[in-house]
Amino acid sequence: MQAGIKIAGVEINPGDRISIDIPLPSFYTHSSVNMPVHVVHGRRPGPVLLVSAAVHGDEINGVEIIRRLLTQKSLDRIKGTLIAIPVVNVYGFVSKSRYLPDRRDLNRSFPGSEKGSMAARLAYVVMTEIIPHCTHIIDLHTGAVNRENLPQIRARLTGDPELEKLARAFGVPVILNAELLEGTFRSAAHGNGIDVLLYEAGEALRFDEVAIRAGVRGVLDVMSELGMRARSRKQRKVEAMIANTNRWVRAAQSGILRSLVATGSRVEVDDVLAYISDPLGENSEHLVSPVDGIIIGKTNLPLVFAGEAIFNIASYEEIDQVAENIDAYHEELDPSTDYLKSDEPPLV
Numbered sequence: 001m002q003a004g005i006k007i008a009g010v011e012i013n014p015g016d017r018i019s020i021d022i023p024l025p026s027f028y029t030h031s032s033v034n035m036p037v038h039v040v041h042g043r044r045p046g047p048v049l050l051v052s053a054a055v056h057g058d059e060i061n062g063v064e065i066i067r068r069l070l071t072q073k074s075l076d077r078i079k080g081t082l083i084a085i086p087v088v089n090v091y092g093f094v095s096k097s098r099y100l101p102d103r104r105d106l107n108r109s110f111p112g113s114e115k116g117s118m119a120a121r122l123a124y125v126v127m128t129e130i131i132p133h134c135t136h137i138i139d140l141h142t143g144a145v146n147r148e149n150l151p152q153i154r155a156r157l158t159g160d161p162e163l164e165k166l167a168r169a170f171g172v173p174v175i176l177n178a179e180l181l182e183g184t185f186r187s188a189a190h191g192n193g194i195d196v197l198l199y200e201a202g203e204a205l206r207f208d209e210v211a212i213r214a215g216v217r218g219v220l221d222v223m224s225e226l227g228m229r230a231r232s233r234k235q236r237k238v239e240a241m242i243a244n245t246n247r248w249v250r251a252a253q254s255g256i257l258r259s260l261v262a263t264g265s266r267v268e269v270d271d272v273l274a275y276i277s278d279p280l281g282e283n284s285e286h287l288v289s290p291v292d293g294i295i296i297g298k299t300n301l302p303l304v305f306a307g308e309a310i311f312n313i314a315s316y317e318e319i320d321q322v323a324e325n326i327d328a329y330h331e332e333l334d335p336s337t338d339y340l341k342s343d344e345p346p347l348v
């Protein structure tokens, strides 16, 4: 039997499943603000996994991933502990904004401080109340507003075969070996010796069914890899590949963008990716791919300024294999809207 834990003054015993509200600085209307946290504290000892979403307040796919995750029956028998925080940046979530009301980016404000800026205080609450309990984190993100990411895992994998195993277990076809950026949640948690996977999928302020299904399944499969739950009986088809590099293709001129490729497309050097022209259809220019690769991110807004990042392309050695994996993966997760009509736990 594992020991009890205490979060925000609340005692949680082995076998407990409980929702806690962690108090945050109130709105200036005097309305109180809480961060909702759900804890599933298993009877048997094991890893403590935090699944967090909406660190950027407008990145809402992860909120839905956590809602569906918490409907899974297998959570009743886990080894170790699952801590779920569907909305970390409560203020940004309410205002449908990536940022906090003081216009700071929470994901550049870690580890934070008790007496610092609004963002620093929120980061500090997470670092003091939650992080000391954790052994592993999956932080759920999406692309920015009007930007879409192909579902992908980002993690610092260099010299870390254990983390690489978890990244592969998540089961999306694209993994980026990504360095740590100072001030991010990932970097601060890493500094505390915690293994962190970042899941990037879909677009801000939108639900993306494939991204959500892949996210629920990914978290469950990582929990299996960690020994927190039994393995899914269903055999997963998709093998992940680690990208060596990725680069952005930028607009050479301002104008109206007509994009020819979707996320997940395989492109070759000099392939035409898009046309940009002015509103009269004059001064047309085409945007070509500088590399062989897979489109892992793109803008969805067809109005662009010169210099704007339009496509994110990842390069691989085994590119044919990656392209095949992405096709198989889309086939497997192709959304049916049936699930949206019910409150039943989804098939994942």
Ligand SMILES: [Zn+2]
Pocket (backbone or CB within 6 Å): 055, 056, 059, 141, 142
């Ligand atoms: Zn984000």
